[in-house]
Amino acid sequence: MTNHNDTITAIATPPGKGGIAVIRISGPESLAIIKQIFKPSTPVKEYRPNITYLGKVFDENELIDQVIVIYYKAPHSYTGEDVIEISCHGGKFLTRTILELVLSRASRLARKGEFTKRAFLNGKLDLTEAESVVDLIDAKTRKSQKVAIERLEGKLYEGIEGIIKEINELRTEIELDIDFPEHSNQKTNHKNIVNKIQFIKNEITRLIATADEGIILNEGYRIAIAGEPNAGKSSIFNRLIENERSIVTDIPGTTRDFIEEDISLEGYWIKLFDTAGLRESTSEIEISGIKKSYDIVKNAHLVLWIEDTSVHKEIIIPERIKNKDYFIILNKLDLLKSPPSIDKNCEHIVAVSAKTGHNIDVLKDMIIDKIDLEEYDISQGILSNARQLSSAKKCRRSLLKALKSAKGESGYEFIAFDLREASEYLEEIIGKITSEDIINNIFDRFCVGK
Ligand SMILES: Nc1nc2c(ncn2[C@@H]2O[C@H](COP(=O)(O)OP(=O)(O)OP(=O)(O)O)[C@@H](O)[C@H]2O)c(=O)[nH]1
Ligand SMILES: [Mg+2]
Known part of the structure; x- marks a missing residue:
């Protein structure tokens, strides 16, 4: 201790x-x-x-x-x-x-x-303000810095305090009714309770919806570049990071281990991964590289599937990539006499040349459009890490239970119990009740001197 x-x-x-x-x-x-x-x-x-x-x-x-x-x-x-x-x-x-x-x-x-x-x-x-201190120090882009400073200013704290207050007011009314049914003020009937819980639940749902953007701003948007060997993955990676970081050769299977670089597009912090080409292989090193490629694909928000258009063949995208959000990038456009025909309605396909840089800006715009989920009103605070999100989800679950009890006209005791649980989960987010372990975990992310 x-x-x-x-x-x-x-x-x-x-x-x-x-x-x-x-x-x-x-x-x-x-x-x-x-x-x-x-x-x-x-x-x-x-x-x-x-x-x-x-x-x-x-x-x-x-x-x-x-x-x-x-x-x-x-x-x-x-x-x-x-x-x-x-x-x-x-x-x-x-x-x-x-x-x-x-x-x-x-x-x-x-x-x-x-x-x-x-x-x-x-x-x-x-606790949300304390977390924002590290986030502010670590902030990689203007947008993440803005969200962290808003949090340090207590925006999320105030938003959550407000919801806790609403839950507690409702619970107090219900508990009063349990203790003194003779003084019941008629305000507390099941229909009213259902409406109020519904309202609070909507607020939590809005807060949970902000987490996508918050976590992306705070922890980075992950993009995996994948495709068959020699498709030009590393060349596109280098174009996007504007640096000759990844080794490019005409030998298929050049990239063995993945390579990661941070870039910023329109203020978004992006973690870009170049991966080993996907093919059947007998080389132990390559197989282990391919396994890592799939791990990276699995955890990515977006996959760029790179195809070499100079090779005439059918585009076959592995199932594990089809399950994800992905763009198809037809590379080596410079080798074609005439541009490939792309269905104009297909938003997620683009022909580029990593060699000349042609259409790389179009690809960047497509990525930005994809990330630009929704502009949340960050003045109300947004959730920005997995810890906060998980407590908010638990809170919503308790509210749903309360709602079910209220709709089923169960005893007020049950509703009050679920509401208490719901507000406790919110208190966890701001650190009013949090275990020593969680607190230690959070402060472990800091550097000495902060
Ligand atoms: N003409 C032309 N050649 C390209 C283009 N992009 C890549 N290449 C060439 O294609 C070959 C393979 O490029 P890489 O970027 O190493 O391909 P990769 O997909 O990373 O390959 P692996 O790491 O082996 O899976 C190299 O000789 C590149 O110079 C392009 O747009 N046009
Ligand atoms: Mg490569």
Whole structure:
């Protein structure tokens, strides 16, 4: 178990050389520690919060660096505790020296995400806001950054709090009716209850619908490039990432292991996978590559099935790809005397040349159209990870049970029980009730210093 009352410290800026680095200290000893190692340029009787102090850090009598210190007084700090931030000159050695100096006083090294975890435990952030801190740091594109910052601003939290309130109001009415049937105000009849649950259920359904986009923005849209050997998969992959990353040769079976690269299209973060060509093979290495190709196809949102149009043959798409969303890409257009005839009504087929780059922009537009699911009103908050989605689904399941009881005119006790369960699942999302394991899992995704 972690003791949440001790004083922790870490380097808050990324490792390596930089103009400045920041060392963060949080906990009851923060101020006492800084007094021992820091001499302000003008003597200070008492440190005032939120003021910058210029001065020098000393190890005993040895000068270490000239720094700026800021003191944030509890509870008005990131963690809700007394916090000191030391901005020193960047540089690995110097930063570590100051860190060790702080550590040699009454503090220990912070664990991953421990500052944010303390902020959560001290009620400065709810769980969705805490998660958005990592998402913000990891955000790969403008859109994901926007969603994460909205979440940090508490949009999802407010949306969910609102629904919890509606559920609890309904439940209170029902419970009052159970306890004091003689005071029943007629508002609580089965028909009214059915309508209200229906309304709440629709709100949850809307929230669940946002998860597709949220998870894509947060975790990336996965596109697998697949096809027979030599079709030009790696060439198209390189065109899309605008880099000669994947090896291209005229030998079928060049790509053995898959290759993954991140790209951004219109602000969407895309994880693009080049895979080994699919064919019957006896080579052990190739077989294992082909198996991986199918795993990647399985987990992809979209498959680009590449065909070499210069070879005259029927297009046969494997069943495992037909089950997915896929586009057919007719490649090597430059080798044809006349363009292939493509049914104009078929939106999911395009002829390109990886060699000349012809129609690669059309392919990109098709991909963007495909991802552009729906523009959700993100000001209401959207779900953006599997954890949040799973709790929202459980909540909907409880609401459906409540609805069934209400429609079947079962006893109010049953409805109240299901409603309580529904609101508990929502509380899980914002972290009002969450197991220690889930919390630890979330903060494990952080880096040290956050
Ligand atoms: N003329 C022409 N040649 C192409 C085009 N795209 C790919 N090629 C050539 O086709 C051959 C195979 O290309 P790759 O991109 O390695 O094909 P692949 O599908 O990745 O092949 P494997 O990794 O072996 O499955 C290479 O010689 C490429 O230069 C194209 O649009 N036009
Ligand atoms: Mg290849």
